[in-house]
Amino acid sequence: MTTANPIPVKIVVAGGFAVGKSTFVGAVSDIDPLTTEAAMTKASEGIDDLGDATTKKGTTVAMDFGRVGLGAELVLYLFGTPGQDRFHFMWDELIRGAIGAVVLVDTGRLDQCFPAVDYMERAGVPFVVAINAFDGVLRHHPDDVREALDVPAHIPVLVTDARHRAAVRDTLVGLVRHAMTVATASA
């Protein structure tokens, strides 16, 4: 710990189940990613599926996160969103005060990231779409992904590799630049 008083900032990493969110966070985190658990609130249970037996025991949502020191004065927290749609109540908390979000996309399962793209658009959060080229091979051109996901022209569609620190860093740089553009436009 190099300073007594670092400023915390936060970026949310969203996307479908098993798209590589934890790998993405781990690739750039200074610490082994941690997990925080939240209990499902009564308010969120009210709109949950009544037939789900797990809620009767008290469902918890696990969120992985990492921490990146940016010089001595800033600490960047990276939070992975819980995968399933029914945990969207946690997303509201995650995006509050965030710089923005990276929506990770697996081109083999494009439909999995629809909810995340929808959510970020509706919430008005600055976000970028990042195609995770798992094996270093990009199977679909970013323009095709943009079209398939119906991502507006002003939202960057990037290519990343969740396993590699430099690629993850570049994706985060892309998001921050986009957030700056958004902040400038609304100033």
Next chain:
Amino acid sequence: MTSTDTGASSFRVRPYLLTGGRTRSAVELALETIVRSTPQGHSALESLGMERKQIVSLCAEPQSLAEVSAHLRIHLQVARVLLGDLITEGHVALQAANAQPADRPDLALLERVLDGLQAL
């Protein structure tokens, strides 16, 4: 939805025994809000109950709410209530540099984040 207020579910009820059943914190704390224990907190360490003592000990180094929850394996909402109490009592303090939770970082802060990332 079947009510679980009867106490039949230990999974649900037990964490909230720590907070006296409260789910709201006296202090607004975001996941990333950084706290640190105070000299008063360190002095009072032996008089605190187990979870509160663990929090004050852990926060000798600045920690976020999310880290407190993760390291001590306490549900996020419970950690938030306990931290709120400790802050109200003066055993733990908010870092002066915390932004207001609802604010999106401004352009100046974003520029610093960009510089920091590019230097990684």
